[in-house]
Amino acid sequence: xxxxxxxxxxxxxxxxxxxxxxxxxxxxxxxxxxxxxxxxxxxxxxxxxxxxxxxxxxxxxxxxxxxxxxxxxxxxxxxxxxxxxxxxxxxxxxxxxxxxxxxxxxxxxxxxxxxxxxxxxxxxxxxxxxxxxxxxxxxxxxxxxxxxxxxxxxxxxxx
Amino acid sequence: xxxxxxxxxxxxxxxxxxxxxxxxxxxxxxxxxxxxxxxxxxxxxxxxxxxxxxxxxxxxxxxxxxxxxxxxxxxxxxxxxxxxxxxxxxxxxxxxxxxxxxxxxxxxxxxxxxxxxxxxxxxxxxxxxxxxxxxxxxxxxxxxxxxxxxxxxxxxxxxxxxxxxxxxxxxxxxxxxxxxxxxxxxxxxxxxxxxxxxxxxxxxxxxxxxxxxxxxxxxxxxxxxxxxxxxxxxxxxxxxxxxxxxxxxxxxxxxxxxxxxxxxxxxxxxxxxxxxxxxxxxxxxxxxxxxxxxxxxxxxxxxxxxxxxxxxxxxxxxxxxxxxxxxxxxxxxxxxxxxxxxxxxxxxxxxxxxxxxxxxxxxxxxxxxxxxxxxxxxxxxxxxxxxxxxxxxxxxxxxxxxxxxxxxxxxxxxxxxxxxxxxxxxxxxxxxxxxxxxxxxxxxxxxxxxxxxxxxxxxxxxxxxxxxxxxxxxxxxxxxxxxxxxxxxxxxxxxxxxxxxxxxxxxxxx
Numbered sequence: 001x002x003x004x005x006x007x008x009x010x011x012x013x014x015x016x017x018x019x020x021x022x023x024x025x026x027x028x029x030x031x032x033x034x035x036x037x038x039x040x041x042x043x044x045x046x047x048x049x050x051x052x053x054x055x056x057x058x059x060x061x062x063x064x065x066x067x068x069x070x071x072x073x074x075x076x077x078x079x080x081x082x083x084x085x086x087x088x089x090x091x092x093x094x095x096x097x098x099x100x101x102x103x104x105x106x107x108x109x110x111x112x113x114x115x116x117x118x119x120x121x122x123x124x125x126x127x128x129x130x131x132x133x134x135x136x137x138x139x140x141x142x143x144x145x146x147x148x149x150x151x152x153x154x155x156x157x158x159x
Numbered sequence: 160x161x162x163x164x165x166x167x168x169x170x171x172x173x174x175x176x177x178x179x180x181x182x183x184x185x186x187x188x189x190x191x192x193x194x195x196x197x198x199x200x201x202x203x204x205x206x207x208x209x210x211x212x213x214x215x216x217x218x219x220x221x222x223x224x225x226x227x228x229x230x231x232x233x234x235x236x237x238x239x240x241x242x243x244x245x246x247x248x249x250x251x252x253x254x255x256x257x258x259x260x261x262x263x264x265x266x267x268x269x270x271x272x273x274x275x276x277x278x279x280x281x282x283x284x285x286x287x288x289x290x291x292x293x294x295x296x297x298x299x300x301x302x303x304x305x306x307x308x309x310x311x312x313x314x315x316x317x318x319x320x321x322x323x324x325x326x327x328x329x330x331x332x333x334x335x336x337x338x339x340x341x342x343x344x345x346x347x348x349x350x351x352x353x354x355x356x357x358x359x360x361x362x363x364x365x366x367x368x369x370x371x372x373x374x375x376x377x378x379x380x381x382x383x384x385x386x387x388x389x390x391x392x393x394x395x396x397x398x399x400x401x402x403x404x405x406x407x408x409x410x411x412x413x414x415x416x417x418x419x420x421x422x423x424x425x426x427x428x429x430x431x432x433x434x435x436x437x438x439x440x441x442x443x444x445x446x447x448x449x450x451x452x453x454x455x456x457x458x459x460x461x462x463x464x465x466x467x468x469x470x471x472x473x474x475x476x477x478x479x480x481x482x483x484x485x486x487x488x489x490x491x492x493x494x495x496x497x498x499x500x501x502x503x504x505x506x507x508x509x510x511x512x513x514x515x516x517x518x519x520x521x522x523x524x525x526x527x528x529x530x531x532x533x534x535x536x537x538x539x540x541x542x543x544x545x546x547x548x549x550x551x552x553x554x555x556x557x558x559x560x561x562x563x564x565x566x567x568x569x570x571x572x573x574x575x576x577x578x579x580x581x582x583x584x585x586x587x588x589x590x591x592x593x594x595x596x597x598x599x600x601x602x603x604x605x606x607x608x609x610x611x612x613x614x615x616x617x618x619x620x621x622x623x624x625x626x627x628x629x630x631x632x633x634x635x636x637x638x639x640x641x642x643x644x645x646x647x648x649x650x651x652x653x654x655x656x657x658x659x660x661x662x663x664x665x666x667x668x669x
Binding site for chain 2: 001002005009010013014015017018021023024026027031034097098101102105116117120121148151152155
């Protein structure tokens with residue numbers, strides 16, 4: 001278990017960070033995913049399966065956090081709360097283009113966003129991405145296709 | 160691959176790389192019951208049998224964290240425009256680091272890690288000298304004067320909450336070309352007897368140790384016997400000393416050649432020296448201490464009083480802290496409440512009454528050249544803010560800029576609309592020392608783990624450049640302490656990391 005964490009925690013946190021844009025949230029999601037794995041260790045002790053399990057759990061966790069964040073943000077907006085300010089250093093270090101791409105990515109529906117991240121960040125095949133997302137490979141391909149089209153449109157509108 | 164896909168891959172990769180390997184926290188399976196996550200993830204379904212297993216998991220977590228730390232020590236990071244951005248910083252700093260990082264955090268192990276002090280070149284991150292505490296002790300805090308050469312270290316018995324003894328660390332005046340001689344470690348308290356003044360005023364008014372180095376780099380004992388002169392330069396002249404107890408109980412140093420400081424010590428070589436200070440070690444619950452810019456006074460804050468010691472005469476003055484002020488957190492980690500800040504004149508001292516009622520709570524300025532009795536006899540520079548409903552005091556850092564115009568603070572802020580599960584927020588803010596009003600809000604961030612506050616380690620005279628660091632809890636199950644996770648200069652919204660900042664740093668002073 002600890003070996004698995006040592007080997008995959010960084011990659012999982014990075015994956016969650018991409019999905020959430022928030023390191024603390026990403027770390028929490030990954031911790032919880034490994035806790036979930038720990039609870040099910042007897043049934044998923046095969047390392048290969050365990051990695052798949054954790055990756056799926058991380059994506060599920062990110063989905064939940066994003067859902068919660070959206071509803072929470074909506075109520076905050078009604079109440080006039082200011083969102084958390086990004087620290088000055090991270091703002092400076094983020095290039096404009098990258099920021100635009102990531103902003104557009106985060107506007108995509110969750111399935112399309114996940115498909116893009118799994119295909120273009122983790123370089124998973126459609127079959128592997130489908131297994132992680134719990135959908136068929138053809139659905140992954142079509143989600144990816146639509147996502148790229150949407151992303152291109154959004155970036156063009158912004159430029 | 161088309162352009163869009165290329166952009167996407169680059170953006171994803173760069174965003175992922177914002178998470179650096181050494182920032183990965185250890186696995187904590189006991190978090191299943193506490194993690195701030197939606198219920199959908201089942202965090203509330205964790206079974207009771209998880210508890211006993213969590214202890215074993217914590218051991219593994221410590222091992223992982225230790226591996227992570229050891230893998231990054233000395234590896235450094237690529238500095239970004241370092242030389243220009245760090246130009247205004249003092250040349251040297253002294254940091255407390257720990258090396259036995261796997262011996263600190265288990266439930267039955269001591270509260271404090273065993274630390275040693277290092278003298279570091281700010282611009283390069285190179286360790287120029289290293290010194291251990293007296294045998295059986297561990298360093299718990301460090302503070303520096305404005306001359307870039309004079310520091311005071313606090314040490315306590317390792318493994319217990321004990322009185323703090325203070326030691327003067329002085330970098331020799333010839334330190335101009337990068338070479339250092341071995342540091343002279345003090346004799347242990349047991350063989351020292353009553354605290355003996357070993358500092359004397361220099362012509363410039365700063366305290367200097369009573370023993371001076373010989374031309375060949377080794378030192379002679381002081382008349383009081385407070386210095387153990389057992390270090391000698393290596394044949395090649397450079398040295399990375401390490402302290403070890405001698406059979407007679409005094410600390411001795413063994414110097415070994417260091418490729419990082421290849422220089423020849425000699426009559427004009429550099430030297431550092433550690434000498435005990437004449438301060439009675441009768442304070443156990445120390446919160447913070449600060450050396451005045453001219454090196455002649457040491458302010459020491461404990462949970463009930465503020466004391467100012469003259470390092471020249473040994474005299475002390477005491478100001479009571481109102482009982483409504485939050486006591487503070489005991490020394491021993493980066494999350495220490497840093498609530499003392501001297502003005503450039505070395506006479507005025509800013510400190511906070513944290514969480515006191517209106518008219519009492521806030522940042523106060525004391526004039527220490529005359530006797531006082533209560534903190535509130537000073538001038539209230541920045542009033543409030545009130546204690547948050549969660550009971551946490553607002554101030555976590557107070558720093559008065561050298562021009563006396565600005566108070567830099569790190570505050571915990573309360574927002575009634577923020578869900579408690581997301582934890583509190585902190586703000587790095589600048590206030591006018593004249594009006595008490597907010598001048599600039601530099602950043603606002605969540606507080607990791609409810610206790611991970613940003614630190615301000617140094618400020619330029621005008622406050623335009625701040626040396627800041629975030630803290631990070633070190634792997635612990637029931638015991639945890641805090642490390643200065645990352646440090647760099649924040650100027651005009653740009654953050655420039657210090658080079659070669661290792662993850663085993665507990666405290667640092669410029």
